Amino acid sequence: MLVFSDISEVPADFGPSVVTIGNFDGVHRGHQEVLRRVVHEARRRDLTATVMTFDPHPARVHRPLTPLARLCSLDERLELIAAAGIDATLVVPYTLDFARQTPQGFVLTYLLKVLSMRAIVAGHDIRFGWDNVGNFQTLQELGAEYGFDVIAIDDVGHKETGALRWSSTLVRDALRAGDVASAGAMLGREPSVRGTIVAGDRRGRELGFPTANLDVPAGAMIPADGVYAGWLTVSEELSRVAAAISVGTNPTFHGTERRVEAYAIGRSGLDLYGKEAKVEFVERVRGQAVFSGVAELIAAMRDDVAQCERILRGTAGR
Known part of the structure; x- marks a missing residue:
């Protein structure tokens, strides 16, 4: 898997690509389902399966005084993303300047110009842009305007715990309680x-x-x-x-x-x-x-x- 640590490292002829965006802390089973869909769509369309992720975690930048335990290191995260069959990952250095972009500016600069995106896989709860004003509907509107597909992926639940969706927060909660078996069920591994x-x-x-x-x-x-x-x-x-x-x-x-x-x-x-x-x-x-x-x-x-x-x-x- 190709790994880019900044947009300056992405070659001018990169892509075209199918993209998904997220922190992917822990790369739990919900994340894995998203990655599988990205790979499927990329292979079907003969495009590059691409992930955009962030380091440090956005919560550490926006709430620096609030501790956030990390489920896996950046290297582990990249190993797990690569194991899912992803072709390339862009690790964006997350800063307040980066966060201040408008939804349209982010899509135009990072997704269309840098990654040559033709399609994006996203959940209905996606938020992006300053103050999280961009959402799934925003993506659909921008897709119609700039010619990329928006592929929705539904939440994947966890029947063992009754949770409506897998999340990194639920994994952390289970680990804090010492319930490593439930955490493992959500992660898909110990x-x-x-x-x-x-x-x-x-x-x-x-x-x-x-x-x-x-x-x-x-x-x-x-x-x-x-x-x-x-x-x-x-x-x-x-x-x-x-x-x-x-x-x-x-x-x-x-x-x-x-x-x-x-x-x-x-x-x-x-x-x-x-x-x-x-x-x-x-x-x-x-x-x-x-x-x-x-x-x-x-x-x-x-x-x-x-x-x-x-x-x-x-x-x-x-």
């Missing part, structure tokens, strides 16, 4: 975090459960504190092995720093420091707890590992 393995307190090793401690980038969406069954992948060393994953502050030892630690079940003697790792969350085993002492903690950890093995047995992984 929710995950990535980071570099760093040295911790080495307490897990002393207790008989050496863990990989992930230095997760600031702003990443991490599930609620607790213990989870999941998978651990570390560069070339480990490929999706069963893991017991702990998220929290380690209150038994009066910790204050929130950490993500993964114990590779049945693996020992691993030297993983400095390696890039990914943990995928399958199911929550329990919430964070405070134990009366080391013996009680070790007993709980043994039980956690046994439960994780039961949960993961028979699922895709090692």
